[in-house]
Amino acid sequence: MRVGVFSAKRYDRDSLLEANARAEVSHELVFLEARLSPETAPIGAGYPALCVFVNDRVDGAVLATLAAGQTRLVALRCAGFNNVDLGTARRLGIAVARVPGYSPYAVAEHTLALILTFERKIHRALNRVRDGNFALDGLLGTELHGSTVGIVGTGKIGATVARVLSGFGVTMLACDLTPDPACEALGVRYVPLEELLRAADVVTLHCPLTPDTRHLLDARRIAMMRQNALVVNTSRGALIDTVAIIEALKTGRLRGLAIDVYEEEERLFFEDHSSEIVQDDTFARLLTLPNVIVTGHQAFFTDHALRDIATTTLQSITLFERGAAVPNRIP
Ligand code: NAD
Helix, strand or coil: CEEEECCCCHHHHHHHHHHHHHCCCCCEEEECCCCCCCCCHHHHCCCCEEEECCCCCECHHHHHHHHHCCCCEEEECCCCCCCECHHHHHHHCCEEECCCCCCHHHHHHHHHHHHHHHHHCHHHHHHHHHCCCCCCCCCCCCCCCCCEEEEECCCHHHHHHHHHHCCCCCEEEEECCCCCHHHHHCCCEECCHHHHHHHCCEEEECCCCCCCCCCCECHHHHHHCCCCCEEEECCCHHHECHHHHHHHHHCCCCCEEEECCCCCHHHCCCCCCCCCCCCCHHHHHHHHCCCEEECCCCCCCCHHHHHHHHHHHHHHHHHHHHCCCCCCECC
16 A cells, blocks of 8 residues: 655654565555645645654644545554544544554653653753762752652553552552553552542653543642642643643742643654744743753654554554454544
């Protein structure tokens, strides 16, 4: 099948070409640097399958253009699908597939890396030591042991975070629409969200972005949180009302924020803007706060996960081409 790969970076190219060479059936892969948007959607004409990523826009207008260009499958090379208008895709007869189960360790381990970096001030220490400054003032750490961690969403990633955290001697609280007995067996106690927010020293978000979870942490809920709380988000930026959390961070209402995702990341992440002036004032403000650490949506980015993503994406395309059931199709 002829597959157009939007937002293709060198690492996408490498992992997809390698998986394509290994696969039983190979596809004609065409790598397109452009991000999918209403303006670039016409480039997708003539590809029966298109492969897209987290910040490609697959809204109603884009889907209408793709349908007119004979696209029949949109294969997301990621787990979250909040960027797709599924209702319109269904109406236009465009199938949508994703990669729901690629290495949850990638994101879970990055979550732990963010927590430990923040708690032990590793980011500040690295810069200081490079500068020949070995003073410890300002590097006082906080132990995780003995603290309470609240996990919001215990699906594949949240449950993996719980498994890793279970070795740290923390009290684990969680909230999810469906409690997971395997997490309960690790000692996780399921409580309502607001109880979790009132009790946790670290709150880590692992639920998907949906209309119900948009701004899950808004000013009202942030006000319920403990004064010393650290908020960690490796899920989707819009789970947090950024303006509200900046206010809480500025006033010391919260201890810190460690994020891999940002609600307006679409205009920033995955590109080198190092020679430009950041035009997003909210993001620029975040970066000035000493109690904030940010990575640019790299939690998924491991060798193992890239291999899994490429293999599963190409398998979905092969099954679709054969007219077989695609297990990773979003209903
Ligand atoms: P999953 O579907 O396995 O788990 C999500 C869990 O959230 C489910 O158990 C679900 O019941 C729960 N949930 C849904 N609504 C909720 C709510 N209102 N309150 C509490 N829990 C709720 O998904 P996953 O594979 O664990 O991935 C979680 C999210 O991580 C994805 O949606 C994606 O947005 C994000 N993600 C980020 C990266 C990254 O690189 N930063 C990579 C992969 C996934």
